[in-house]
Amino acid sequence: AQTVTQSQPEMSVQEAETVTLSCTYDTSESDYYLFWYKQPPSRQMILVIRQEAYKQQNATENRFSVNFQKAAKSFSLKISDSQLGDAAMYFCAYRRYRSGTYKYIFGTGTRLKVLA
Amino acid sequence: GAVVSQHPSRVICKSGTSVKIECRSLDFQATTMFWYRQFPKKSLMLMATSNEGSKATYEQGVEKDKFLINHASLTLSTLTVTSAHPEDSSFYICSAPRAQAAESQNTEAFFGQGTRLTVV
Numbered sequence: 001a002q003t004v005t006q007s008q009p010e011m012s013v014q015e016a017e018t019v020t021l022s023c024t025y026d027t028s029e030s031d032y033y034l035f036w037y038k039q040p041p042s043r044q045m046i047l048v049i050r051q052e053a054y055k056q057q058n059a060t061e062n063r064f065s066v067n068f069q070k071a072a073k074s075f076s077l078k079i080s081d082s083q084l085g086d087a088a089m090y091f092c093a094y095r096r097y098r099s100g101t102y103k104y105i106f107g108t109g110t111r112l113k114v115l116a
Numbered sequence: 117g118a119v120v121s122q123h124p125s126r127v128i129c130k131s132g133t134s135v136k137i138e139c140r141s142l143d144f145q146a147t148t149m150f151w152y153r154q155f156p157k158k159s160l161m162l163m164a165t166s167n168e169g170s171k172a173t174y175e176q177g178v179e180k181d182k183f184l185i186n187h188a189s190l191t192l193s194t195l196t197v198t199s200a201h202p203e204d205s206s207f208y209i210c211s212a213p214r215a216q217a218a219e220s221q222n223t224e225a226f227f228g229q230g231t232r233l234t235v236v
Contacts, residue, residue: 035224043207045160045227091159103150104211104225108159 002027004094006107013082014115020067021077021110023092033095034068034075035104040088048090051075079112087114119143120212122228129200129235137195137231139210145190146212150225151183154207166193200235207232 003026013019025034036048051059051068058066063083067076079086092107119142129135139149147168152160164185165173172185182204184196193212197204211225 037227043209043230045209045211047224050224103162103165104160105162106159109157111157 002029002032002094002096002105004092004105004107006090006092006110008110009108010111010113012113012115013079013086015082015084017082018078018080019082019112021079021090021092021112023075023077023107025073025075025092025094027073027094029096034066035093035095036064036066036075036077037091037093037106038086038088039091039109040085045091049077082114084114084116087112120146120210120226120228122210122231124231125229126232127234129233131201131235132199134196134198135200135233137197137208137210137233139193139195139212139228141191141212141226144212144214146193146214147190149187149193149210149212151185151193151195152209152211154209154230156207160209163195166195168193197233200233202235205233205235 005024008022032053034051038046038048049059049061049064049066051066058068063080065078089109089111091109094105121140121142123138127135149166151163153163154160162175163178166185166187168187168190174180182198187193207230209230210228213225
């Protein structure tokens with residue numbers, strides 16, 4: 001069975017600085033998707049970034065980028081130029097690469113605090 | 117982006133009563149919807165997969181008679197917590213991928229705003 005582990009329950013970063021959130025996963029499959037979701041105080045889950053396992057290039061979305069290490073089964077999120085609005089719970093998630101299969105497995109989350 | 121609307125956002129009910137939570141896809145059809153439960157400061161735990169026109173698929177340990185799921189149309193799934201007890205108090209979240217992207221590998225799930233259920 002697939003598992004997703006986020007070992008940092010809470011992280012803090014100074015505004016405008018850079019922070020990296022860690023995520024590791026376990027799977028026997030070779031093709032899959034990895035995601036980072038943000039859950040702000042409003043509790044609405046928002047997709048931050050997505051990575052296809054078959055792509056070697058790390059995904060980037062503006063200030064957000066990932067460091068995807070497939071062999072190590074590691075998928076960290078880097079937030080550059082942190083803003084107060086980045087404060088939220090961040091969940092790493094795994095999904096199998098199979099048509100019609102949309103079941104997500106979420107990590108336990110990392111609470112990010114942004115200090116002014 | 118696609119919008120999934122969940123209602124109500126908050127509900128307080130008495131122990132022993134039933135509560136219905138609705139999840140609607142507003143601008144796309146969803147043949148599949150997912151229902152999650154989130155405990156305080158915890159991750160999202162998948163409870164069941166709702167399938168339009170057929171029975172829901174429940175995860176191990178989730179009581180299907182306790183958490184009734186109905187997916188009557190391509191835009192609406194409901195979760196009914198029957199005979200609610202205080203231990204059912206939690207945050208419930210639904211999500212749905214786009215139906216037209218069913219054969220596309222690359223699709224994301226869109227989440228509702230969540231429902232805070234408090235059973236007193």
